[in-house]
Amino acid sequence: MQIALAPMEGLVDEILRDVLTRVGGIDWCVTEFIRVSDRLLPASHFRKLAPELGTGARTRSGTPLRVQLLGSDPVCLAENAAYACELGAPVIDLNFGCPAKTVNKSRGGAVLLKEPELLHAILSEVRRAVPRDIPVTAKMRLGFDSPDGALDCARALADGGAGQIVVHARTKTDGYKPPAHWEWVARVQEAVAVPVYANGEIWSLDDWRRCREVSGVEDIMLGRGLVSRPDLARQIAAARTGQELEPLSWIDLQPLLQDFWQQARRKIAPRYAPGRLKQWLAMLTRSYPEALTLFTAMRRETDCERLDALLGCQSTARLADAEPCTELS
Template identity: 80%
Template structure:
């Protein structure tokens, strides 16, 4: 079984990837999507969203990083994939799942699920452009407004050269509304020979067990569930081995929050760093009552020095 950390644009950046992979249980992670339009991007664009490329393409904890590209031009995607490989990407992942309206309007993400032939063309072009030893993978949803074409899309991706397919078990129109339709993941796995990962609505170990039973697949990608419960991958990995681990306590989580804040202050602007911390703490409120109290204290605070005091970080360290 493999457990992956999902690529969530605007949320799981290199800072949160670093912090979450410290906890354990994650086998690999993926960058936020790198948008490809009609040009070869400069290396700086890859390094901006994937600074780990300059550190062996792995987080500090040693978890491998895949580079995800989003676009609709097969030739341009292939050229940028080749460049990403030259920069050190160990795996190229292609995004056919993003539900954002702005992305879909520019012919990217889940809207491409309406065009299985294009999916095949993109995979085939990228597969030919990158070294044979570097895998090409893909992430998809069940469809744009209906799951009826999910199998056709998955077959197009696999026959185009995808070595793994992550299936977010909802359509674009579903967005993130529960439930996730794990039974469709089983149908997708039936029609392709490559490994299929289940993704969507796994918030607890119990959810994972039900997902595995319904989907029939062993591999899983965790998104919001892992951000809200940072030890979820570790717990699932242990459960798979027949071991029951106690949940991470707040006092164990607090050093990670402090680490996140120190990195945010060091890498982001004073204006944007507080918002990133609040974003994560708000998601932690789903699993930790203590996070509710912390979020309430942080909610209207924008001064970095005061935030450092609130979470017990010396300003000299955070600066």
């Protein structure tokens, strides 16, 4: 069984990847999508969204990182995929699931599910360009506005050379509205010979058990559920072997929040860092009532030093010398 951390644009960046993978239970993670249009991107662009390329394409916990590309030009995607491999990407992942209107309007993400032939062409070109020992994988939704073509799309990806397929069990039109149609994951797995991952609406151990029963697959990708409950992957990994772990308490979560904020303070401009903290904290309110209290207290706060105080962090003057918070065992 493999558990992956989903690539969520504007949320799961290198800071949150670092924090969540140190909690444990995650086998691999993926960058936010790197948009490819009509040119070979410079190394700086890859390293901006995948700074882990400088540390062996692994997070601080040692969790492997895949580089995800998004676009519609098979040749241009292939050239950028090959270059990403030169920079150290151990796996190339291709995005056919993003539902954002701006992305779809520029022929990226889920809109390509209307064109199975193009999916096949993209996979074929990328697979030819990437060294044989480096896997190429793909993420898809069930379709744009209907799941009727899901099996054709999955076959196009697998036949083109995808070694794994992650299926977000909703269409683009569904967005993120429940439910996730896990029964379609089972149909996709029956249609292709490569491993299929189930993704969507796994918020708890019970959700995971139902997903496994309905989808029939063991491998999963966690997105919002893991961001909202940072130890969900660790709990699922333990439950898979018959163990039961005590859930991460709000007290246990404090070092993670502090570490996240200290990294944000070092890496993100002061005008944007508070927003990133509030974004994660807002998602934590789903699992922790205490998060709502803290979120309410800092909702309108923009001063970083006052946010330091609310989180019990060190002042700005000491951030440069601060040691990262201890990871959970």
